[in-house]
Amino acid sequence: MSLETDRPAIPDLQDKARVLRRHIIEMTTAAGNGHPTSSLSATEVVTALHFGGFMNYDASRPDWPERDRFIMSKGHAVPALYAAMAEAGYFPVEDLLTLRKLGSPLEGHPNMRRLPGIEASTGSLGQGLSIGLGQALGCRMDGIDARVYVVLGDGEMGEGQVWEAIATAHKYQVGNLTAIIDQNGYQQTGATADVLDLTPFAPKIESFGWHVQTINGNEMSEVVAALETAVAITDRPTAIVAETQKGFGILPILEEVGDTNFHGQALPADIAEKALAHLG
């Protein structure tokens, strides 16, 4: 998928996001483990990047030097990425159901040594933006015109290393790096506001010299518009603060269950069935 002239219509991207959401629920429920709600909040962003004509990649050549890079820094949300990779043709869609199974390269957190197309092994939060910064600088040094996209969690933003990367990206005026913060309001143990409230993110990141936009990250048209703005900026790093909802797409089901964070657990089979029916 490449070239912005190929950009699909918003309803088509919304349909693709629904396909990814179904995969996310099915694979985590089959695994009996995983982070469906963390994956669901980031689904519009992952969908727009992979299928909206933003990322230039070739699934048959995962190591193609000219490719754009995607890093899921909040590595536990990798089911969203696996779903996109399967739909993009990196591996068969049926393999999604091997998530977290012994021997499968679809580990609970992304492993670049085992699954071609994974750009960084993440899961220990806070490291992905530094890795992405290194890759963006590497591309620049090699004369490769590629962009690096990094998705971070709002809880993850409490890691000091993220802010070191933000400062350093400004120092080198890294214009081919885009960070997307999935501000879903929760982290592992509760509301991000209660654990460590760093909102609003935009003025803080802006003060480091970045270009920052704040959007509704579950509204596909806003995600596409923000990415269009970001890719047009090449003289400094860009961030998109994506205000999202954890578990977006199946919120009424989570409300019924009585847990709208529902962190780090798969939906039991009967609830997953309801969630899939709700998604349509």
Ligand SMILES: Cc1ncc(C[n+]2csc(CCOP(=O)(O)OP(=O)(O)O)c2C)c(N)n1
């Ligand atoms: C360095 C580190 N500390 C703690 C954890 C455990 N952990 C896994 S997910 C998570 C919450 C992350 O919250 P957020 O970044 O907001 O992501 P969300 O699940 O809300 O998308 C934590 C603390 C970890 N993976 N890495």
Ligand SMILES: [Mg+2]
């Ligand atoms: Mg969060």
